Amino acid sequence: MLIYKKFIFDSAHFLPNVPEGHKCKNMHGHTYQLTVFIDGPLLPNEGWVIDYGDLKRLIKPIIDRLDHNCLNDIPGLENPTSEILAVWLWNQVKPLIPALKRVELNETASSGVIYEGE
Numbered sequence: 001m002l003i004y005k006k007f008i009f010d011s012a013h014f015l016p017n018v019p020e021g022h023k024c025k026n027m028h029g030h031t032y033q034l035t036v037f038i039d040g041p042l043l044p045n046e047g048w049v050i051d052y053g054d055l056k057r058l059i060k061p062i063i064d065r066l067d068h069n070c071l072n073d074i075p076g077l078e079n080p081t082s083e084i085l086a087v088w089l090w091n092q093v094k095p096l097i098p099a100l101k102r103v104e105l106n107e108t109a110s111s112g113v114i115y116e117g118e
């Protein structure tokens with residue numbers, strides 16, 4: 001069974017590698033929405049795959065590194081496109097939650113990325 005939990009965070013960024021004149025060369029901010037999907041068996045006693053509270057406890061410290069910070073200042077996020085941030089989030093979460101199946105990251109209401117590992 002696939003379950004999910006969403007996290008919202010606000011971060012500033014700019015994209016250093018876009019051409020001069022591209023709007024994303026300028027520092028700006030987004031309210032990102034991250035959805036993590038966990039795949040596992042329905043545990044018969046608990047009646048759940050994993051406690052949503054445990055997901056929050058494990059993932060919130062990662063989100064706290066991003067929230068109200070400039071992504072470009074974080075090692076590995078020097079070029080913080082949605083794609084690179086999704087891979088970075090995957091690499092942070094996967095060791096903590098091996099049952100991680102997918103991350104979905106929305107940068108805006110209309111733009112986002114889905115990553116399921118290599």
Ligand SMILES: Nc1nc2c(c(=O)[nH]1)N=C([C@H](O)[C@H](O)COP(=O)(O)OP(=O)(O)OP(=O)(O)O)CN2
Binds near residue numbers: 080083107109110
């Ligand atoms: N493939 C990618 N393209 C773009 C990325 C990205 O991470 N991956 N990022 C940006 C910028 O961060 C930009 O701030 C967001 O662009 P966009 O979705 O075009 O934002 P808008 O709010 O202008 O989009 P609307 O069309 O108004 O919804 C650019 N490209």
Ligand SMILES: [Zn+2]
Binds near residue numbers: 013024028029030
């Ligand atoms: Zn942006």
